Amino acid sequence: MAEIKNKESATKDPGRRPPAALSKTKTVEPITRRSFFSWLTIGWFAFAAATGAFFTMMLRFFFPNVLFEPVQTFRAGFPDDYTVGEVDLRWKDKYGVWIIRNEEGIYVLSTVCTHLGCTPNWLVSEQKFKCPCHGSGFYKSGINFEGPAPRPLERFKITLADDGQIIVDKTIKFQQEKGQWNDPEAILSV
Amino acid sequence: MMDKFRNTQFYKSIFRGGGVPKSRRQRMMVVLNSVFLHLHPVRLPKHAVKLKFTWCMGGLSFFIFLVLTISGILLMFYYRPTIEYAYTDIIDLAEQVPFGIMREIHRWGAHAMVITVWLHMFRVFMTGSYKPPREFNWVVGVLLLFLTLLLSFTGYLLPWDQLAIWAITVGSNMARATPFLGHEGPGAALLAIGDINFVTMGSDVRFALIGGRFMGEAALLRFYVLHCVGLPFIIMIFMAIHFWRIRKDGGISTPV
């Protein structure tokens, strides 16, 4: 295809070499793999690949396979330990959660502000969580209503053990904006 | 007595010129022969020695950097970067170590260096010294400013007190929101095949920074290494480039 084009343009342009010479050079030097990838090119590619692999290795070095972090599942007593309509602060310091009981059931709110991870304070008189870092405010349900927090507080998985105790699993979280709060494990109906 | 000492072979072997440099030639040789003074040219335009022109802020930044390096090395003899010991080591530094103001010098020096670097940048801007041929040195200078702030920020965590941990919690959570690279940043959700997310709490840029999903032991160690070795190493390379380029770009800027 390219050859035909060359021939045409060559015939139109008298200053160019005749088509015969063109096709001759093509047959003399066919495009082989070797001439395309000269040794130098291969060398550079190998060098780039090795450097890339080395930096990937260095990057991967920052992500260890085993983490030594505290256990994220705990038992939180019996449902009757919690009063309807109150925010329970007893697990806040140890596990970073509030356990709240309302008419529907019991849910577990994360104490990590969705803005930048500070710990909001529960202000009883104003019935809201207020973050001291940048002023985000959340209702008792965890829904954000003021300040810069982009989304509601996260809820954690809550289930009942065989002995009737509450088990909170912090590794599984439910986000309201993804519609996950309707999940049966996001709220424990009592 | 002093003159006699200056004439000994020993003195002359160290300070080549001998004696106090008096002639113009001797004074030039002092600068040329000293590895430290040779940072300077031999002669300068007259406004380059006026404080009202230079404010001396660049020089002071470098000097404070040296003070911070020395006081920092001294602090490393006592400080252990673990959650168990970090806080008590800092308390001990003030109370159990003679001349326990090394931490004060380090901390206040760090604040002072941030201010001097800012003012140096301000002076360079106001005299138009970023203009050709010094564009690239301005770029290096901006990098140095950025590294200065990073050094100061990483050092903030090390006492492991309330001030430290919350400043770093807020700071590192910003990394969580990096577009594409943080697990709560825009675009991160797009980097997934089916249900498998590539950018999660355990694999994003915040994790690389604090070495875990939660602020703890690993974060302290990573910031310690960055503060004491990693960032000083990088900043020294850029400082060398910065100083070299001042000379190569024609010294202090002058009206054309």
Next chain:
Amino acid sequence: MESFKHLIDTISNPTILFTATFLIFFFIFPINDWFDKWNRRLKLYGLWSKKSMLIVTFIMVAFYIVGLSDPDFRLIMLKPDNVPISGLIYLVYFFTWLSMHQAYENDARIERGEPLDEQYDAPNDKVLVWPDLVYIEFISLILCSAFLLIWSISLPAPIEEPANPTESPNPAKAPWYFLGLQEMLVYFDPWMAGVVLPMLIIVGLMAIPYLDNERSGSGYYSFKNRKLSIGLFMFGWLVLWNMLIIVGTILRGPNWNFFGPFEYWDIHKLEALTNINFSEFVYIKWLNTGLPDNIILREIWGLLVLLGYFLILPPLLAKTALKKLFARLGSFRYSIFIVLILIALTLPMKMYLRWIFNLKYIVSIPEYFFNF
């Protein structure tokens, strides 16, 4: 005295403080001939005389000393990590004065046809590094060391309670030099305020020598021929950086509410901060319908506003108000310049939208963590 403190507290309200600053700023640092004309008519350049410097210094010192008699003011200003701020405020003022003073002096010399203050006759006017520079450096180092030593002996470095990952202090502040960024975090999402904007500050600073293609004006203080570049730099450096730091340090109190410098930090101070998104303005307030479920339909108005701001405004300005600048910079430099400036301007704009309309986000897609 009490009424004076009350006055200061009142004008420390961010809306008043920033509005006043924005109104006055470009008359003090005129960016074009129109502002310059008014600067001359109002004799605002008098600020850069030696007499003004002494007066301002006196006012600042007097305010500081009088202020320290107030317990609330004392609490903020003498918090150990805030002490450098007092120094910074005065140093930034002083060096702004020093550079502008010399710039106006040089401008006057040029006008009279005299040589610049920095003019020298090479090579006759050259001085030797040893001893002319070396002794100045030596004295500076000694003074600096003495200053650091005295500071370190007289003021212990701050140390608070041991770290407690479940209890954040109220207010929880970053180191003072990052409080400008922390202030931005109130108005922008973390990916903007914490990542994109800092990156753009760095990139923007690096781009200065390549965007400012006016070759002259290097190596001496001057203002007249560099009005635009100095005015814009001053706006970023003084208002958007240092002023935000000062606001974040002094005026932000518990729960990140605004407090005047003499106001008691009441933890229960109530502020109506119920913020709503632009989409809610459009659909709920103006059209009286519910929010549509479709994300694109919901956010289309905000996206249109952003598109108009970043894609239509720049060429429009190039044709009208910034015609001369466009001709000077060329289209490539102009595009980068205008985008950087427009992004920088979103900060004050979002501040006002927040204060006046309680607007939270123009585009809000929390499903994909994209909020602007």
